[in-house]
Amino acid sequence: MTSAELAAIAAQSPVWAFEEARKLVERVKRTGQAQVLFETGYGPSGLPHIGTFGEVARTTMVRHAFETLTEGRIKTRLLAFSDDMDGLRKVPDNVPNQEMLTQHLGKPLTKVPDPFNKFESFAHHNNAMLRDFLDRFGFEYEFASSTDYYTSGRFDEALLHMLRNFDKVQAIMLPSLREERASTYSPFLPVHPKTGIVMQVPVEKIDADAGTIAWRDPDTGEAFETLVTGGHCKLQWKPDWAMRWYALDVDYEMAGKDLIDSVKLSGSIVRALGKNAPEGFNYELFLDEKGAKISKSRGNGLTIEEWLTYAAPETLALFMFQKPREAKRLHFDVIPRAVDEYLQFLAGYGKQDWKGRLGNPVWHIHAGKPPAPEVLHHGADAPAATVNFAMLLNLVAVANSEDPAVVWGFLRRYAPGVSQQTHPRLDALVRYAIAYFRDFVRPAKVYRLADDVERDVLARLDAAVAAMPADASAEDIQFEIYNVARPTPRYQDFKAKGATPERPGVSNDFFNMLYQVLLGENRGPRFGSFAALYGLAETRALIAKALSGELKSEHEAFLESRKKAA
RNA sequence: GAGCGCGUAGCUCAGCCGGUAGAGCAUCUGACUUUUAAUCAGAGGGUCCCGGGUUCGAAUCCCGGCGCGCUCACCA
Numbered sequence: 001m002t003s004a005e006l007a008a009i010a011a012q013s014p015v016w017a018f019e020e021a022r023k024l025v026e027r028v029k030r031t032g033q034a035q036v037l038f039e040t041g042y043g044p045s046g047l048p049h050i051g052t053f054g055e056v057a058r059t060t061m062v063r064h065a066f067e068t069l070t071e072g073r074i075k076t077r078l079l080a081f082s083d084d085m086d087g088l089r090k091v092p093d094n095v096p097n098q099e100m101l102t103q104h105l106g107k108p109l110t111k112v113p114d115p116f117n118k119f120e121s122f123a124h125h126n127n128a129m130l131r132d133f134l135d136r137f138g139f140e141y142e143f144a145s146s147t148d149y150y151t152s153g154r155f156d157e158a159l160l161h162m163l164r165n166f167d168k169v170q171a172i173m174l175p176s177l178r179e180e181r182a183s184t185y186s187p188f189l190p191v192h193p194k195t196g197i198v199m200q201v202p203v204e205k206i207d208a209d210a211g212t213i214a215w216r217d218p219d220t221g222e223a224f225e226t227l228v229t230g231g232h233c234k235l236q237w238k239p240d241w242a243m244r245w246y247a248l249d250v251d252y253e254m255a256g257k258d259l260i261d262s263v264k265l266s267g268s269i270v271r272a273l274g275k276n277a278p279e280g281f282n283y284e285l286f287l288d289e290k291g292a293k294i295s296k297s298r299g300n301g302l303t304i305e306e307w308l309t310y311a312a313p314e315t316l317a318l319f320m321f322q323k324p325r326e327a328k329r330l331h332f333d334v335i336p337r338a339v340d341e342y343l344q345f346l347a348g349y350g351k352q353d354w355k356g357r358l359g360n361p362v363w364h365i366h367a368g369k370p371p372a373p374e375v376l377h378h379g380a381d382a383p384a385a386t387v388n389f390a391m392l393l394n395l396v397a398v399a400n401s402e403d404p405a406v407v408w409g410f411l412r413r414y415a416p417g418v419s420q421q422t423h424p425r426l427d428a429l430v431r432y433a434i435a436y437f438r439d440f441v442r443p444a445k446v447y448r449l450a451d452d453v454e455r456d457v458l459a460r461l462d463a464a465v466a467a468m469p470a471d472a473s474a475e476d477i478q479f480e481i482y483n484v485a486r487p488t489p490r491y492q493d494f495k496a497k498g499a500t501p502e503r504p505g506v507s508n509d510f511f512n513m514l515y516q517v518l519l520g521e522n523r524g525p526r527f528g529s530f531a532a533l534y535g536l537a538e539t540r541a542l543i544a545k546a547l548s549g550e551l552k553s554e555h556e557a558f559l560e561s562r563k564k565a566a
Numbered sequence: 567g568a569g570c571g572c573g574u575a576g577c578u579c580a581g582c583c584g585g586u587a588g589a590g591c592a593u594c595u596g597a598c599u600u601u602u603a604a605u606c607a608g609a610g611g612g613u614c615c616c617g618g619g620u621u622c623g624a625a626u627c628c629c630g631g632c633g634c635g636c637u638c639a640c641c642a
Contacts, residue, residue: 014583043642089641181640200641237642257570258637284571285637327571327636337578337590359582387604390590394604410604482600493601505601512602526602 001354003071010068013358016324017058021065023279024252028074031276035075038063039253039278040141041241042082044109044126046092050304050316050330051256051286053133056080057320058283059254060139061364068368078141080134081244084109084123085147085234087189087198106197108234110147123147133304137313151231158247159228161273162187162239164208168272169239176265187239188213190226198234238262242269250278257282283324302330310436311339311389312428317365318342332440339389339432347373374423376415387411387426392433397441400519400534400542404430443562445520447552453490454513455547460484462543465536472536478528485510517546520555 010018024036040055042048056078063076085108091101097115101122104112109123119125123145131143149155162169166187174182186203190213205214207225213233214225226232235243244250245266255263260282267277307316315338319328328334345362349370357363362370376387392407399406404420407430411418420427450458461484468477485491485506493507515521531539545551 012583041642045642083642086642176639178640256637259642260569261638262642282570287636325571333578340590391604479600486600503600508602526604529604 007069007071009354010358015359017061017065017364020062020281021069024066025069027251027279036251037249038078039250040080042130043086044082044084044123047126048130048133050302053304054320055254056134056139057317058324064367079144080141081144082127083146084127085150088112108198111196153230155247156229158243160211162243163206163211163228165273166206169269172265172268172272187236188228189234189236190215191232238265239269241266245270245278246273246275253278253280255282256285258285284327286330287327310335310432314365315339315342318361321361321364336389343388346370374426376418389433392429393437396433396437402434402438443559445555447520447555448516449549449552450517450546457485457488458543458547462540465540468536470536474529474532477531481527482506518542
């Protein structure tokens with residue numbers, strides 16, 4: 001497959017990333033430009049959330065699609081721009097040192113001390129976290145700080161240009177505002193020379209030649225004349241966006257649907273300044289489990305760390321790739337599904353033709369180079385099988401253990417020869433499954449105490465297990481279990497296959513009792529297999545704890561401690 | 567008020583540029599040399615929200631409704 005052939009197929013692809021990229025191809029044809037700049041915006045007024053990540057992930061997918069379409073002939077850059085000169089408007093609920101932050105309301109975020117006491121400022125902290133996440137995913141990007149750009153003078157020319165076009169900007173902005181706001185609105189926000197606060201005040205006079213605005217402190221009445229350049233003024237958000245597009249020649253920037261009106265206004269402004277607005281599209285928002293927009297300051301919805309506790313980064317990328325125009329609820333339930341879909345797409349990739357591959361999410365997630373899937377073989381001639389998350393969750397529950405080695409014991413029983421070394425990503429998957437089990441499955445367990453009949457049969461089961469050799473097979477154990485339960489009238493089943501009046505079968509009720517009392521579940525594994533793998537000594541200990549009531553009380557204590565932690 | 571999205575099996579959803587409805591879970595039946603569930607096979611179940619239009623043909627495209635949800639109208 002040559003890059004030209006690939007580009008030809010991509011040119012026909014209905015995948016959204018290619019649709020977006022084709023808009024850029026058209027743009028390049030129109031302008032003849034030799035480079036394309038992608039921008040993603042980030043407001044560091046709170047911890048970076050999953051939507052921020054999603055924007056970078058999706059933009060990167062468009063970027064890669066564009067490079068495929070143009071066979072790498074057009075240089076591309078991705079600028080992750082942090083609007084860190086913005087004034088702190090509200091103290092986020094989910095950070096420490098609330099009182100301290102309150103003292104600095106209104107100051108540029110790069111002048112607000114870091115409530116975590118680790119960085120030069122709150123913005124520096126949040127910027128660092130964002131970069132951390134982006135680096136962890138291996139994104140290629142250039143980080144840009146608004147404060148740096150303003151203070152270094154990189155925006156000066158554009159700022160002066162906007163000052164000269166002050167009336168045009170106002171003509172666009174004012175009709176979008178209510179009367180009382182419109183009467184005081186200014187695109188330029190001077191930084192107060194004494195308090196350092198980003199002021200929202202009416203401009204009394206502009207001097208385009210001197211590059212200054214005149215304004216008045218509303219509290220003291222003191223008059224000031226401030227340069228719009230050099231970081232002495234910040235722009236209001238929409239003009240700021242437009243100015244950035246103008247100054248940097250941004251070609252592509254996507255935004256959430258909450259910003260549709262803003263994109264239009266900023267686009268009008270940049271055109272009034274004499275340049276084209278970037279291409280872009282509006283994605284739907286991420287919602288929390290109640291269907292509300294997730295927000296940095298409220299900290300609702302899933303965080304990136306939370307997702308990464310239970311699943312690999314590429315599964316989150318899959319979530320971002322799929323249906324960007326549809327609202328998606330972001331809560332824990334969607335993780336197992338995302339993981340299994342990812343594994344399925346990965347497993348299918350090798351068998352697809354190139355048209356199929358370009359439509360396969362893993363092609364976009366891994367920039368055209370998805371890794372080979374890790375497969376298991378149940379016997380030498382058996383077809384390759386992939387272990388999915390749902391199955392692993394079952395396994396972990398079956399193992400009744402949060403030790404990866406125990407889970408691997410089950411895996412090796414299925415496919416001898418596999419190990420953490422041969423299947424590192426499967427090992428990671430095992431650990432994710434364990435984390436998910438610990439946090440979501442285990443808390444849902446309900447242990448009950450055994451009644452007298454059950455205590456009797458459990459005691460006899462314990463004795464039977466004690467009498468077995470340590471290396472008893474799963475089948476032997478299973479056989480003994482039947483013999484233990486058979487004399488107990490409650491569990492006798494005369495309708496069972498092979499049952500006779502003298503030798504009844506054992507009903508499912510017996511096994512259900514074991515699961516409820518020993519595992520806190522209504523379902524469970526074949527018990528002989530479980531005991532063989534879990535260990536006979538461990539099984540006896542489990543029975544002892546069930547009989548003493550410890551299982552139940554320990555689980556209740558566990559639930560209680562979770563409640564307190566939350 | 568404006569914008570965006572959704573409406574397909576009991577539940578959660580796939581159905582990519584139009585070609586006689588699919589998956590997972592759930593339910594039911596059966597297999598697995600004494601009856602489990604890390605397994606397998608099979609079954610049942612849908613006016614694809616409604617009404618028009620385009621077409622030989624529409625879940626899919628267009629128009630109009632209805633219902634649900636979200637977002638923006640202060641700030642970012």
